[in-house]
Amino acid sequence: MTADRLLRAGAGLKPEHQRHILEARPDVGWFEVHAENYMGAGGPPHHFLERVRALYPLSVHGVGLSIGSANGMAPGHLGRLKSVVDRYQPFIVSEHLAWSTHEGTFLNDLLPLPYTEATLSLVARHVDEAQTVLGRTILIENPSTYLRFDGEEMPETDFLRALARRSGCGLLLDVNNVVVSAANHGFDPRAYLECFPHEHVGEIHLAGHAVLESDGDALYVDTHDRTISAEVWSLFRDVIARRGVRPTLIEWDADVPAWPDLEAEVQRAQSILQTAGGLDARAA
Amino acid sequence: MPAQPDGSGLADLQHRFAHAVLQAPLAVPDGIRHDVRPTRERRFGVYRNNVKASLAAALAARFPVVERLVGDEFFTAMALVFIERHPPRSPVLxxxxxxxxxxxxxxxPAADLPYLPxxxxxxxxxxxxxxxxxASAADIGRLAELPPEALGSVRxxxxxxxxxxxxxxxxxxxWTTNTHDATPEAPAADWTGxxxxxxxxxxxxxxxxLPPGADLLVAELxxxxxxxxxxxxxxxxxxxxDLATALATLFGAGAITTLSQGSSS
Amino acid sequence: MINRTTTVALAAAVAAAALMSSGANAQTANADKERCYGISMAGKNDCAATGNNSCAGQSKADYDAKAWKYVAKGSCAKMEVTLKDGKKRMGTLAPM
Structure with a gap:
């Protein structure tokens, strides 16, 4: 596995594509999976992932740890995440700045956190606990949010910078989430990216979103069910040109297209990385 | 309304948030900014909707024949009742x-379909x-190769x-007709278990x-x-x-993995 | 101790079972071959919102008030069901 392969674009691994990937071995840099989909004992999920892992670098993206839960992370979940990480030896492990478990009930979404000093202490403690158990650094992703809270004390970018400094974690910059949150809260995504602590970024996510119009107001929703918007591509190009090349993932989780459509998005990201980084497409 | 979500403030906020997400009547929890458009009801509704719709979709994927038997509108409504009463207890969907x-x-409302459960x-x-x-399934040939006197005590x-x-x-x-047939076949008049x-x-x-009685054989095994x-x-x-039919079915389906000799526990 | 009759019967049954099994894949003729290895049975954990469904989760159905407003429109409506009491009826799901 070469270093430049890890600086390439990758794709979210979907069950719809895994047989084709094993047969055709498409020229993409790496794949990412959601950790929770591989916490069963056996069967086709592990069968296929082991084979994909033998051919490509893998990133493990957790969606259920609930790092922002005031009453503690999802019980027993860190151990299960460790089992997935130990088994598949990913080059990146990431989770979200969000919460989803409350009193043992799992609310299947990435729920928002108020950005306060108290939340920061809690999240930093949980990230530290996760990194200690996993024995490695993890990346924390900026979320798509649809509402803000009363009494917040700092912008998201300051929160993430402080979290990275305090816990030693890296960050996963989701450019689509920036666009979604910016539209929903009326801030300028370029200003957000100007303030973002890029020195901590170890991975970038790109995905499609929906715009829900009602009564003259629009909400952007992070749906991962379509191609990436022109605005997201433009911001991504700027980030790469100014801040350097990062492993970049195309996420497409709903209305999953045929493989060539997803691969086309990966290749588009790849060409942007190459232009900026001067990487040779055939190097890997 | 709590001014600052300190440690306990965050726990309170998440408590209110979690309950409001799951409850049927739409009620936005305290502590959400409301000086912005779109309204906080619409904003909170995205989370509410996402939690419930994603779980309903997961159930529909898991119970496709139940969904086909009642139709998707009925299934979704029924799933939402289930989700409210039995929300997930694990982050592993x-x-x-x-x-x-x-x-x-x-x-x-589904009592007219007694076979649905x-x-x-x-x-x-x-x-x-x-x-x-x-696990690897055992071939019935291994059983057939055993000397007759060893068959009685094999597990x-x-x-x-x-x-x-x-x-x-x-x-x-x-299940079969609703899984494989474009138009489900009407059942025979003498439907039996x-x-x-x-x-x-x-x-x-x-x-x-499974042929008659084979479930009892499996329970004993x-x-x-x-x-x-x-x-x-x-x-x-x-x-x-009929033991022969039962064994042929079980081995043929890969239900048996090991043959062992030894005293009963 | 197992008597001789049982042993013989057992051996005969096993031999017959082995013979039945050798008849190609007759046993799995009715089996489900999950297309593409269970894509629909994958874990379903995701990190995105559930599509463009602004009202899919907003059920107004008040089940406890017996105001169940949904009527089944699935394949069951065509199926005749024999209930345990021997009566036959069509498997509709009209509100009770």
Missing amino acids: AEYGTAFANFLEGFD DIARLEWSRHVAFHSAD LGLHPAMAVIASPWPIVSV ETALVTRPHLDVLVQR AQGVALSAAAEAASRTHDSF
């Missing part, structure tokens, strides 16, 4: 839905089999993916009928009872039990 069949037992049990068993531990180990669902309703017929055998010898989940005693128990309880 593959584990969600274990209570669905029992929920259907007590769900009055057993169909749900069959579909849940398929889902569990898909994710269960792997048959069951595959971890195997499940048996005995029903007073023809669940295998209903069927016992489903679910296995996953390798990657494919298999569903077939699962207890570690030797083959001869298990067969006798099945014969005693079920007049038409």
